[in-house]
Amino acid sequence: MFNRICIIGVGLIGGSIARAARQQGLSNTIVGYGRQQDEQNLQTAKQLGVIDDYMLDLAEAVQGADCVVIATPVASIESIFVLLKPLWSDSAIYTDVGSTKGSVIAAAERVFGVVPDNLVPAHPIAGAEQSGVTASVNDLFLNKRLIITPVGNTKPEAVQKIQGFWERLGSLVSVMDVQHHDGVLAATSHLPHILAFALVDMLGHKDEQSEIFQYAAGGFKDFTRIASSDPTMWKDICAANKDEIIPLIEQLKGELDKIQRLLETNDTRQLFETFTYARNARQRFLDQFDNNINMSKSITFQVQPGGKLQGEARVPGDKSMSHRSIMLGSLAEGVTHVKGFLEAEDALATLQAFRDMGVEIEGPVNGELTIHGVGKHGLKAPTNDLYLGNSGTSMRLLSGLLAGQAFNSVLTGDKSLSGRPMKRVTEPLAAMGADIKTTEKGTAPLHITGRAGQLTGIDYAMPIASAQVKSCLLLAGMYAQGVTSVTEPAPTRDHTERMLSGFNYPVKQEGNKVSITAEGSLTATDIDVPSDISSAAFFLVGASIAPGSDLLLKHVGVNPTRIGVIDILRLMGANIEVLNERTVGGEPVADLHVVYSALKGIDIPEHLVPLAIDEFPVLFVAAACAEGQTRLTGAEELRVKESDRIQVMADGLQILGVDAQSTEDGMIIQGGSIGGGEVISHGDHRIAMSFSIAGLRANAPITIYDCENVNTSFPEFRDLAKRLGLDLVCREA
Numbered sequence: 001m002f003n004r005i006c007i008i009g010v011g012l013i014g015g016s017i018a019r020a021a022r023q024q025g026l027s028n029t030i031v032g033y034g035r036q037q038d039e040q041n042l043q044t045a046k047q048l049g050v051i052d053d054y055m056l057d058l059a060e061a062v063q064g065a066d067c068v069v070i071a072t073p074v075a076s077i078e079s080i081f082v083l084l085k086p087l088w089s090d091s092a093i094y095t096d097v098g099s100t101k102g103s104v105i106a107a108a109e110r111v112f113g114v115v116p117d118n119l120v121p122a123h124p125i126a127g128a129e130q131s132g133v134t135a136s137v138n139d140l141f142l143n144k145r146l147i148i149t150p151v152g153n154t155k156p157e158a159v160q161k162i163q164g165f166w167e168r169l170g171s172l173v174s175v176m177d178v179q180h181h182d183g184v185l186a187a188t189s190h191l192p193h194i195l196a197f198a199l200v201d202m203l204g205h206k207d208e209q210s211e212i213f214q215y216a217a218g219g220f221k222d223f224t225r226i227a228s229s230d231p232t233m234w235k236d237i238c239a240a241n242k243d244e245i246i247p248l249i250e251q252l253k254g255e256l257d258k259i260q261r262l263l264e265t266n267d268t269r270q271l272f273e274t275f276t277y278a279r280n281a282r283q284r285f286l287d288q289f290d291n292n293i294n295m296s297k298s299i300t301f302q303v304q305p306g307g308k309l310q311g312e313a314r315v316p317g318d319k320s321m322s323h324r325s326i327m328l329g330s331l332a333e334g335v336t337h338v339k340g341f342l343e344a345e346d347a348l349a350t351l352q353a354f355r356d357m358g359v360e361i362e363g364p365v366n367g368e369l370t371i372h373g374v375g376k377h378g379l380k381a382p383t384n385d386l387y388l389g390n391s392g393t394s395m396r397l398l399s400g401l402l403a404g405q406a407f408n409s410v411l412t413g414d415k416s417l418s419g420r421p422m423k424r425v426t427e428p429l430a431a432m433g434a435d436i437k438t439t440e441k442g443t444a445p446l447h448i449t450g451r452a453g454q455l456t457g458i459d460y461a462m463p464i465a466s467a468q469v470k471s472c473l474l475l476a477g478m479y480a481q482g483v484t485s486v487t488e489p490a491p492t493r494d495h496t497e498r499m500l501s502g503f504n505y506p507v508k509q510e511g512n513k514v515s516i517t518a519e520g521s522l523t524a525t526d527i528d529v530p531s532d533i534s535s536a537a538f539f540l541v542g543a544s545i546a547p548g549s550d551l552l553l554k555h556v557g558v559n560p561t562r563i564g565v566i567d568i569l570r571l572m573g574a575n576i577e578v579l580n581e582r583t584v585g586g587e588p589v590a591d592l593h594v595v596y597s598a599l600k601g602i603d604i605p606e607h608l609v610p611l612a613i614d615e616f617p618v619l620f621v622a623a624a625c626a627e628g629q630t631r632l633t634g635a636e637e638l639r640v641k642e643s644d645r646i647q648v649m650a651d652g653l654q655i656l657g658v659d660a661q662s663t664e665d666g667m668i669i670q671g672g673s674i675g676g677g678e679v680i681s682h683g684d685h686r687i688a689m690s691f692s693i694a695g696l697r698a699n700a701p702i703t704i705y706d707c708e709n710v711n712t713s714f715p716e717f718r719d720l721a722k723r724l725g726l727d728l729v730c731r732e733a
């Protein structure tokens with residue numbers, strides 16, 4: 001990209017630019033310039049291989065450079081411009097990394113009269129408390145934002161080249177105007193630094209200083225981390241941007257005054273609202289931040305072949321029940337305590353949505369939650385879109401619940417969820433009088449106009465066996481005139497019905513038809529969520545296929561509408577014992593003992609399909625290890641889960657050398673041996689975990705790409721799998 005880059009000031013930022021540019025091969029030569037007193041640092045930079053050479057004479061340093069990067073503190077940039085002026089070359093590009101941009105541009109105007117058209121002001125939003133070249137690293141700018149603030153006469157080619165340069169260093173580049181940059185940075189960077197310095201200054205001067213610091217814990221350390229930053233640099237930044245910072249300090253004083261008043265008047269309600277608003281706003285920031293990072297961060301699992309699963313484990317809480325515990329607990333009168341809640345992204349998305357609608361929910365701490373129910377009509381309008389991540393259950397159930405509220409809402413999700421069919425819920429809801437707009441394709445975002453008091457019950461025969469559709473309509477039915485009935489073509493999970501009864505809300509079950517009305521209210525209760533059989537399934541299959549395995553999975557939910565995986569594995573010859581069966585909070589629970597046993601291929605009975613719907617990815621792995629052919633039919637629903645689970649599994653199994661043929665509604669697999677190879681999970685948690693389990697019977701290593709979404713249902717999977725005997729390592733890139 002460049003022949004010679006000259007970096008003026010080889011500290012943390014300058015050094016990290018040099019390292020990353022070298023790693024990316026962006027320049028033939030990289031030299032550093034500093035003052036006499038910086039020589040030691042420059043020598044270190046050369047010894048570390050950060051720069052090729054250094055000069056203490058600026059004319060020598062910039063000689064032949066086609067890119068000059070000014071990476072000195074903002075206050076010194078004007079004096080650097082003065083030194084550079086007689087050496088300025090029209091054929092080079094000049095850029096800087098100052099944290100304030102108005103001051104840099106003003107300095108250039110003072111020195112040059114007009115800002116040179118080959119000066120591209122830029123600001124990488126990356127840094128650390130440490131300084132000096134020894135703190136520099138290759139990846140300081142990876143996935144970090146960088147803002148370019150050109151002025152009217154800046155050459156577009158120069159802007160483009162600097163933009164390309166920073167993108168190659170891994171930054172996410174935006175171009176904006178100078179004042180906007182300085183305003184945004186004053187709020188998000190300069191003010192927080194001032195606050196951290198001020199707090200430590202205040203506490204440090206108290207007599208009881210040593211005692212205060214002795215008892216200060218993680219919160220203090222987190223909050224004041226940036227007070228360890230370089231005071232020289234920060235006094236310069238704050239002084240350079242004071243016009244933007246001072247009005248913000250005034251606003252902050254107002255906010256602190258407000259909180260003081262709330263405390264003086266014991267207005268804990270208002271205090272809660274302030275804190276909740278702030279917490280939610282921070283969550284939105286974190287989601288955005290994670291989205292940026294996730295643009296290129298990906299998690300890869302590498303599994304070594306062989307091993308066996310042994311020991312005892314309790315897998316995390318049931319996802320379906322965790323969603324419903326939040327929904328019904330929020331709508332109940334009184335306080336609901338939940339134990340065993342699944343602390344994974346999908347269930348947490350539901351939790352966040354209810355917080356966004358004004359419900360006070362404490363926790364989760366070790367799977368325990370306290371939900372302060374607001375009653376059936378107590379939800380509040382969310383101030384923003386409700387973001388439901390990867391979770392189909394959250395979106396479909398909420399669409400029913402929100403259709404009959406007195407406020408409007410918008411439901412959004414990630415890329416996978418935004419591609420999943422929503423007409424299956426919006427069409428019957430429309431027949432009830434709901435007003436929900438989807439995209440033309442019938443997908444999210446869902447724009448819901450609340451039609452409180454205007455929904456009417458329907459008698460709906462579901463064309464597909466879906467617990468999400470059934471639950472959606474039952475939740476809408478709680479707000480509809482008359483009776484809402486849903487008839488299912490085959491039994492599906494009945495957690496909504498059971499939990500409604502647990503909350504004392506009347507639901508009527510007659511054969512395959514369930515009915516509800518608006519008559520009733522929910523009474524708070526305690527919920528004990530058992531382990532998720534869909535998560536246990538990975539280990540049920542793992543132990544069944546790996547010789548020598550002997551595993552006890554404790555406290556697993558064995559609701560008859562969920563145990564298809566046990567029935568199918570047993571038909572294949574698996575050795576699974578259901579022990580110590582009991583009922584906990586209206587749901588059957590048991591310990592599952594599974595011992596290795598040679599499996600044989602079967603034709604999977606279609607009536608078991610809805611009862612094992614989420615377990616097919618891992619059941620395909622069982623089939624690949626079984627003797628003979630396994631055939632699945634009647635499972636077209638698998639094509640519209642987090643990924644097309646038929647195609648993605650068939651593709652992956654074929655890569656591993658398995659004879660797996662996808663069909664429209666299922667798969668035909670000839671059992672045999674599993675080889676090694678590289679497969680992609682397509683961001684689908686169950687695919688990632690299924691191929692990991694395949695490693696137990698593979699004859700070579702398996703690499704599985706794109707596994708970050710394991711966190712949606714089973715964040716502990718990799719640690720637990722390793723503890724039980726799977727040789728899995730996880731790489732983050």
Ligand SMILES: O=C(O)C1=C[C@@H](OP(=O)(O)O)[C@@H](O)[C@H](O)C1
Nearest residue numbers: 320393465466467468469613614
């Ligand atoms: O109601 C639920 O909690 C679920 C129902 C099923 O979806 P469908 O209703 O689309 O079959 C299942 O796949 C999903 O993981 C959870």
Ligand SMILES: C=C(OP(=O)(O)O)C(=O)O
Nearest residue numbers: 390391392393394614641
């Ligand atoms: C299909 C699943 O979940 P959801 O529909 O809630 O995204 C699943 O967990 O396998």
